[in-house]
Amino acid sequence: MKVYIDRDEGSPAALSGAEVILALGPLTTVAKAWEQGLLKETHSILVMGGSAAWGDVTPAAEGNVFLDPTAAETVFHCGLDVTMCGLDVLRKFAPSDKEIHMPLRQMVGELYLERPELFRTVRCGVHVETEGAAARGKTVTDMESDKKFPDRDITVVLDVVTDGTAQ
Amino acid sequence: MRKIPLILDGDPGHDDAIAWMLCRASDKLSIRAVTTESGNQTIEKTTYNARRVCTLLGIDAPIAMGAPHPLSAAPVTAGNIHGTSGLDGPALPEPVMDTVDLAGWELMANVLAQSEEPVTILATGALTNVALLLKNRPEVKEKIGRISLMGGGLSHGNWTPAAEFNLLIDAEAADIVFRSGIPLLMSGLDVTERALVLPEDFEAIRRVDNSVARTVADWLDFFFRFHRDIGYTGAPLHDPVAVVALLHPEILTMKELYVEIETGGKWCRGATVGDFGGITGKAPNVTAALDIDRAAFVRLLIEAAAFYA
Numbered sequence: 001m002k003v004y005i006d007r008d009e010g011s012p013a014a015l016s017g018a019e020v021i022l023a024l025g026p027l028t029t030v031a032k033a034w035e036q037g038l039l040k041e042t043h044s045i046l047v048m049g050g051s052a053a054w055g056d057v058t059p060a061a062e063g064n065v066f067l068d069p070t071a072a073e074t075v076f077h078c079g080l081d082v083t084m085c086g087l088d089v090l091r092k093f094a095p096s097d098k099e100i101h102m103p104l105r106q107m108v109g110e111l112y113l114e115r116p117e118l119f120r121t122v123r124c125g126v127h128v129e130t131e132g133a134a135a136r137g138k139t140v141t142d143m144e145s146d147k148k149f150p151d152r153d154i155t156v157v158l159d160v161v162t163d164g165t166a167q
Numbered sequence: 168m169r170k171i172p173l174i175l176d177g178d179p180g181h182d183d184a185i186a187w188m189l190c191r192a193s194d195k196l197s198i199r200a201v202t203t204e205s206g207n208q209t210i211e212k213t214t215y216n217a218r219r220v221c222t223l224l225g226i227d228a229p230i231a232m233g234a235p236h237p238l239s240a241a242p243v244t245a246g247n248i249h250g251t252s253g254l255d256g257p258a259l260p261e262p263v264m265d266t267v268d269l270a271g272w273e274l275m276a277n278v279l280a281q282s283e284e285p286v287t288i289l290a291t292g293a294l295t296n297v298a299l300l301l302k303n304r305p306e307v308k309e310k311i312g313r314i315s316l317m318g319g320g321l322s323h324g325n326w327t328p329a330a331e332f333n334l335l336i337d338a339e340a341a342d343i344v345f346r347s348g349i350p351l352l353m354s355g356l357d358v359t360e361r362a363l364v365l366p367e368d369f370e371a372i373r374r375v376d377n378s379v380a381r382t383v384a385d386w387l388d389f390f391f392r393f394h395r396d397i398g399y400t401g402a403p404l405h406d407p408v409a410v411v412a413l414l415h416p417e418i419l420t421m422k423e424l425y426v427e428i429e430t431g432g433k434w435c436r437g438a439t440v441g442d443f444g445g446i447t448g449k450a451p452n453v454t455a456a457l458d459i460d461r462a463a464f465v466r467l468l469i470e471a472a473a474f475y476a
Contacts, residue, residue: 053322059427059442060435097444125328132432134440135329142328146397149328 021045022109024102026064031071034078048105050086050139056097061137062087069137073128083155092160120159125149170197171287178206178213178292181390184220186406191224192474200278201230202271204292207245208253210235216254218262233271234295237337248393256389257382271296276304285312291406298340313350317409319439320356331356335437342428351453354408358456362408363401368465372472379475420458423451
């Protein structure tokens with residue numbers, strides 16, 4: 001499995017050939033790579049950002065998604081297998097939001113890829129608010145709402161357990 | 168004991184009617200006026216329902232028809248949940264009273280202006296009338312003690328994944344009220360979907376065996392149908408929680424929070440965005456109910472039904 005770690009610093013071309021993309025930063029580069037047709041080998045994208053609960057840079061939004069909500073919405077709906085591994089579970093590894101930094105995101109992402117059975121996940125619909133003011137950058141899920149999105153094909157990681165019974 | 172003067176503002180609606188049943192049965196509240204909102208059905212239907220419910224419950228207060236539509240958005244109704252009449256199910260008495268010839272916000276303004284003590288508003292529909300009151304008669308704002316509202320959802324919505332019906336259908340009105348500085352008690356979906364009344368509870372209410380208790384049980388039967396079909400094990404009694412927030416906050420888990428209304432957005436119009444992380448540094452504008460002692464809630468409903476001999 002060829003895992004490419006993206007920090008949203010390189011050129012989109014660097015992503016070609018990646019089977020799995022572990023996205024630690026904003027999704028601008030990954031979205032561009034998708035739009036340029038460079039992700040032919042890619043089957044899944046693990047997004048280490050977003051939040052089904054509340055945000056960290058605004059009450060609604062997680063920082064990486066907030067920096068480029070349109071790119072995030074593109075990535076979430078590119079049709080590949082997309083997993084949102086954001087603040088909901090990252091907060092279980094850090095005493096405060098300030099300590100959720102890139103090395104932590106990478107550590108949790110690599111653990112998820114290696115030992116997915118340690119995590120509790122839910123399959124649901126997710127859309128990114130690309131407009132508005134108070135909610136701009138929010139990753140809206142439909143896991144608890146009576147009304148569901150028509151497309152419910154995102155895996156959201158909610159929690160980590162230590163006894164291997166998450167699934 | 169002095170009673171709290173109260174204005175009922177809602178769009179009855181099964182759960183609005185049960186909320187009003189709790190209010191009329193309380194010796195702590197004095198109902199001064201009833202105003203209607205469009206929402207669960209059109210304004211004509213919710214106003215007719217308000218008159219029928221007040222007749223059933225013996226609420227003797229002026230009733231005014233509220234705004235026919237939201238401040239700027241197109242009207243939306245919820246006939247899929249409350250039926251064609253907005254209050255389908257048991258037969259109700261024909262109204263013994265008419266409405267007064269005032270707009271909802273005008274009746275609110277009169278009650279506030281005439282009251283020597285602060286008046287509480289129970290808002291269980293859209294916030295259109297309250298927003299019109301604040302726009303048209305800002306000087307009476309200081310007479311509003313607090314507003315206990317059913318609306319919003321800090322963790323999720325129901326009419327859209329992000330937004331709850333009452334605040335979504337008039338997000339501009341909700342925004343005005345949430346920015347008003349008036350003390351707000353918010354009972355959103357976070358708590359109201361936990362205020363589940365189960366079929367066995369319907370029967371306990373029915374066994375109280377008076378005309379109001381039997382009607383409430385029949386309303387619950389009807390209200391449960393829609394919810395059962397989408398996976399609920401009971402009827403989530405949204406609006407009555409806003410009455411519990413006034414009368415029995417001890418059975419609720421409450422949190423002071425800064426909450427903003429999203430009025431734009433592609434997915435989030437009408438959403439209540441709560442600052443759980445204290446990121447904005449803004450002072451709380453809302454006391455939000457987040458959880459409820461369900462068994463105690465059911466006991467309150469049964470006790471209130473027994474008031475109507």
